[in-house]
Amino acid sequence: MPDTYTQIATNSIGRKVIQQLGLPAPVILERHEPGDAVVEGTVLLGAAPGGRLAGPIAQVLERVGAEAATELRDDLRTAAADAGLDAAVWNPQAPADQRFKALVFDATGITDSTQLQELHAFFQPTFRRVKSCGRVIVLGTPPEHADSPREATAQRALEGFTRSAGKEARAGTTAQLVYVAPGAEDQLFTTLAFLLSPRSAYVSGQVVRIGEAKDPSTADLVAPLAGKVALVTGAARGIGAAIAQTLHREGATIVGLDVPQLGADLQAGMDSIGGTAIEADITAESAPKDIVAALKKAHKGGIDIVVHNAGITRDKTIGGMKPEGWGLVVDVNLSAEERLNDAFLATDTIKDGGRIVCVSSISGIAGNNGQTNYATSKAGVIGMVQSLAPVLADRDITINAVAPGFIETQMTAKVPLPIRQAGRLMNSMSQGGLPVDVAETIAWYASPGSSGLTGNVVRVCGQSLLGA
Numbered sequence: 310m311p312d313t314y315t316q317i318a319t320n321s322i323g324r325k326v327i328q329q330l331g332l333p334a335p336v337i338l339e340r341h342e343p344g345d346a347v348v349e350g351t352v353l354l355g356a357a358p359g360g361r362l363a364g365p366i367a368q369v370l371e372r373v374g375a376e377a378a379t380e381l382r383d384d385l386r387t388a389a390a391d392a393g394l395d396a397a398v399w400n401p402q403a404p405a406d407q408r409f410k411a412l413v414f415d416a417t418g419i420t421d422s423t424q425l426q427e428l429h430a431f432f433q434p435t436f437r438r439v440k441s442c443g444r445v446i447v448l449g450t451p452p453e454h455a456d457s458p459r460e461a462t463a464q465r466a467l468e469g470f471t472r473s474a475g476k477e478a479r480a481g482t483t484a485q486l487v488y489v490a491p492g493a494e495d496q497l498f499t500t501l502a503f504l505l506s507p508r509s510a511y512v513s514g515q516v517v518r519i520g521e522a523k524d525p526s527t528a529d530l531v532a533p534l535a536g537k538v539a540l541v542t543g544a545a546r547g548i549g550a551a552i553a554q555t556l557h558r559e560g561a562t563i564v565g566l567d568v569p570q571l572g573a574d575l576q577a578g579m580d581s582i583g584g585t586a587i588e589a590d591i592t593a594e595s596a597p598k599d600i601v602a603a604l605k606k607a608h609k610g611g612i613d614i615v616v617h618n619a620g621i622t623r624d625k626t627i628g629g630m631k632p633e634g635w636g637l638v639v640d641v642n643l644s645a646e647e648r649l650n651d652a653f654l655a656t657d658t659i660k661d662g663g664r665i666v667c668v669s670s671i672s673g674i675a676g677n678n679g680q681t682n683y684a685t686s687k688a689g690v691i692g693m694v695q696s697l698a699p700v701l702a703d704r705d706i707t708i709n710a711v712a713p714g715f716i717e718t719q720m721t722a723k724v725p726l727p728i729r730q731a732g733r734l735m736n737s738m739s740q741g742g743l744p745v746d747v748a749e750t751i752a753w754y755a756s757p758g759s760s761g762l763t764g765n766v767v768r769v770c771g772q773s774l775l776g777a
């Protein structure tokens with residue numbers, strides 16, 4: 310449910326007043342509904358000459374059934390034809406009312422800063438033609454995989470372009486940069502399907518890194534998680550409840566965990582999706598052993614997906630913070646997750662090829678007044694993801710994080726109104742996100758087709774002005 314300001318801003322009188330006052334003017338973001346197409350409207354595919362991704366992108370567009378267009382260029386027409394993609398030819402002189410739902414640009418051919426002009430050549434005539442809730446996606450080579458310092462420099466420059474494009478885009482349009490390692494050209498499917506679709510409504514200005522994986526990325530578009538079992542901590546309410554529902558919608562069987570005080574809410578939520586409830590405090594000394602036992606009892610063969618969502622805040626500036634206020638936050642948000650991971654890995658409770666997804670926060674990236682404890686714990690979550698990713702690769706287990714910004718939940722409802730309103734408006738979408746936005750991002754990481762994604766931290770914050 311959009312907040313009151315967004316509701317006012319999206320009726321015709323309210324919008325006029327807001328525009329006259331020069332205030333941020335949010336739109337109601339398009340969000341995924343079961344049965345929806347991945348992308349409704351034309352996707353224009355462009356590329357800098359010499360790139361390696363036009364073919365793989367065309368293959369994804371063909372598989373998701375996208376309406377597509379390319380410029381009249383031999384290499385692009387051939388890439389589309391080879392992928393079996395029926396792409397129209399786009400003429401830059403077309404009338405201004407010819408619009409696109411998405412612009413996708415392969416920038417891997419850019420090997421020198423002088424060639425960055427290709428970005429201007431493609432986006433200048435097309436950017437204003439993007440429809441509301443549109444998508445801008447640039448694909449590049451991770452600078453660390455470039456063949457020369459010049460190429461690494463030019464590829465790194467793409468970040469500045471996409472982050473600015475996200476800020477310039479209007480009306481719910483997002484912009485992302487996807488770095489694709491050489492050899493990972495077959496790993497685009499789940500990532501492009503997510504970023505093109507309304508599932509990524511509140512994700513903008515992000516950099517995603519895709520690496521090589523054993524099998525090509527593919528996934529059922531309706532029930533990608535069929536046959537998978539997912540543990541979601543903190544599942545009784547808020548973001549955790551939305552994660553449980555969303556992973557269930559995607560086909561997974563859910564085990565929800567929360568503290569005994571919220572046992573009734575948890576049980577009701579699990580009953581509605583045919584899941585199992587585990588009442589436990591993740592910080593209890595016996596929690597790792599007890600939770601492993603409960604999981605093995607419910608699912609003898611182990612589980613496929615772990616979502617570490619349980620989290621708390623105890624805000625106070627450092628000078629006035631009691632040791633318990635520090636200790637509890639770091640224990641719930643970070644140390645308990647580490648202990649659970651150790652136990653799940655040591656007992657093979659999480660299967661090889663599994664997925665671990667952690668919920669960090671933009672506080673852990675940008676810091677926040679009154680949150681030294683919380684930001685420490687959430688930055689630690691990012692450290693955990695980045696340090697475990699290479700270790701877990703031996704077992705084909707991926708680990709990634711989402712870092713939510715301002716999401717409308719009971720946690721943020723407690724924030725004083727002026728700060729709450731600032732949190733809502735100070736981002737490129739000019740509104741707070743919904744729990745489902747975090748959940749959709751987690752479902753993308755959790756997909757069996759996302760083996761090439763590990764060690765990523767993606768903010769779900771509408772490109773918040775707080776932090777990098």
Ligand code: NAD
Nearest residue numbers: 543547548567568590591618619620670713715716718720
């Ligand atoms: P919430 O308070 O509504 O839900 C958190 C859940 O975690 C609750 O059900 C709670 O009982 C459970 N939990 C807390 N301690 C636990 C423990 N020791 N053992 C088991 N369960 C425990 O909060 P939310 O807004 O839904 O937040 C979910 C996650 O998202 C948290 O990790 C939070 O830090 C993170 N986050 C939220 C926002 C936001 O804007 N709401 C922003 C950034 C990050």
